[in-house]
Amino acid sequence: MGNSALRQLAAIEEVGFDELDGSLVAVDAHNWLYRYLTTTVKWTRDEVYTTDDGTEVANLVGIVQGLPKFFEHDLTPVFVFDGRVTDLKSDEIESRREQREKLEDQLEEAREEGDTIEIARLEAHTQRLTPVIQETTRELLDLLDVPVIEAPAEGEAQAAHMARTGAVNYTGTEDYDALLFGAPLTLRKLTSKGDPELMDFDATLAEHDVTWEQLVDIAILCGTDFNEGLSGVGPKTALSAVKEHGDLWSVLEDLGEYIEYADRIRDLFLDPDITDKYEFDAEMNPDIAAAREYVTEEWKVHENEVERGFERIEESVTQTGLDQWT
Structure with a gap:
């Protein structure tokens, strides 16, 4: 059915950010990152996030644009990254790879024809989490003092487990699979415009008995x-x-x-492969200057694409410090 069809059964309602203030959210890192990666590629000129040697780091733009909402609403994201690929998922990954190869062929044709709209659409749909994207994402999150957990297998399963055991208050993902992994409360559209959605596991079971x-x-x-x-x-x-x-x-x-x-x-x-052998510090103290230098100087991302994001994080951190003294 595709995981999205689970929405027909899920108990979902909008929730105001004022109800989430001070919460810990275990974020399905690959799901969140891929969303911002594809959006950035679709709506941003590629020279903005491409180095002189052709390395693409659109993820750095997406992270800086997506993280501020956590800081602004006093939410601590704990990014949970996938570990090893589950054997039964290998066929799905192979199917996705074949589909991406077909799209890449279409992308080449669009480039030859100069179809800019189709180029943007196809570039967004052919993105993948390369080793460079994986590495630079972790390095930028570290500079911003955002906690990172490495899951033994499925990141979403680990995030759900952390919520079930009380290590965090919510799971954060766009996937409805969080229900199947037993995540008690899942936040969707967490960094989109407007209020997020709250998906309730127990309410879903109760509604359908x-x-x-x-x-x-x-x-x-x-x-x-x-x-x-x-x-x-x-x-x-x-x-x-x-x-x-x-x-x-x-x-x-x-x-x-x-x-x-x-x-x-x-x-x-x-009964997924998860671990309790992890630790993280929920108090974030981002080194914004170092993060800005990493993105704009080391990786040559255009400053005007990320400056507002850094400013929003800085303003939030400053306001949090002021609130502690009032």
């Missing part, structure tokens, strides 16, 4: 990042079937269907 296991079964029937769903089965049909028959196995038996590795996929959501 299902268990966590049954919610995962519903998702597997529809399709996840780890498997194709059954043809013609959407979230409402899957919900009805699971409630009627009790679990995934009974539904499959009734339909005469089979989903390869279904038991392993189920375990990936219900």
